[in-house]
Amino acid sequence: MQLAARTEVGHVRSRNEDALLVAAEDGVVAVFDGLGGHPSGDVASATAAASLRESGLTAASSADELVAALQTAHDAVAAAADEDPSRAGMATTAVVATLAGSTARVAHVGDSRAYLLDAAGRLHQITRDHGMGGYITQALGLDRGVDPDLTEVATPPGARLLLCSDGLSNMVDAAEIGALLGAGDAEAACDALVEAALERGGIDNVTVVVAVL
Numbered sequence: 478m479q480l481a482a483r484t485e486v487g488h489v490r491s492r493n494e495d496a497l498l499v500a501a502e503d504g505v506v507a508v509f510d511g512l513g514g515h516p517s518g519d520v521a522s523a524t525a526a527a528s529l530r531e532s533g534l535t536a537a538s539s540a541d542e543l544v545a546a547l548q549t550a551h552d553a554v555a556a557a558a559d560e561d562p563s564r565a566g567m568a569t570t571a572v573v574a575t576l577a578g579s580t581a582r583v584a585h586v587g588d589s590r591a592y593l594l595d596a597a598g599r600l601h602q603i604t605r606d607h608g609m610g611g612y613i614t615q616a617l618g619l620d621r622g623v624d625p626d627l628t629e630v631a632t633p634p635g636a637r638l639l640l641c642s643d644g645l646s647n648m649v650d651a652a653e654i655g656a657l658l659g660a661g662d663a664e665a666a667c668d669a670l671v672e673a674a675l676e677r678g679g680i681d682n683v684t685v686v687v688a689v690l
């Protein structure tokens with residue numbers, strides 16, 4: 478398995494409020510996007526990434542353990558918000574994948590996405606956004622709590638998994654995402670996807686994780 482990851486602030490935003498996690502030895506990857514219009518999005522995404530890293534989650538974890546790790550990350554973001562009034566209401570999306578041989582499990586809240594490029598070169602969007610047009614209905618840290626979606630997908634040799642923030646998916650259409658994801662090694666595909674988002678304007682932070690399975 479090859480893994481590559483990159484996050485960029487883009488051309489417009491002053492801060493990068495996205496975060497990523499690549500725990501190659503554990504077979505765990507994740508992308509987080511601190512919510513705009515809320516305070517401290519960068520703190521929210523970094524807190525969630527740290528919680529996931531410390532959760533003990535691995536490719537051998539069960540589906541329930543994956544969902545529980547996201548619930549724990551939600552609690553960590555909420556607790557960090559309670560520590561400082563300036564952080565009240567902070568929240569972050571999360572998309573997390575555990576990569577175990579020929580299957581991957583993906584859990585998410587919000588509009589950060591997972592895509593699978595199958596061995597035949599067809600792109601499948603694995604996640605369904607929680608929210609549209611910038612209004613997010615589920616995110617780690619929101620008062621109403623979270624009920625993550627969980628999907629298990631087959632990842633035969635040659636399949637490629639992409640996790641990304643909306644700074645990619647809002648800037649680059651699915652056909653181009655599929656073409657760029659499929660070309661070159663993981664590092665080349667990751668760079669090509671980020672560069673495409675930046676060339677289209679880079680109006681948001683952009684974060685990409687590519688796994689070549």
Ligand SMILES: [Mn+2]
Nearest residue numbers: 510643644681
């Ligand atoms: Mn974003």
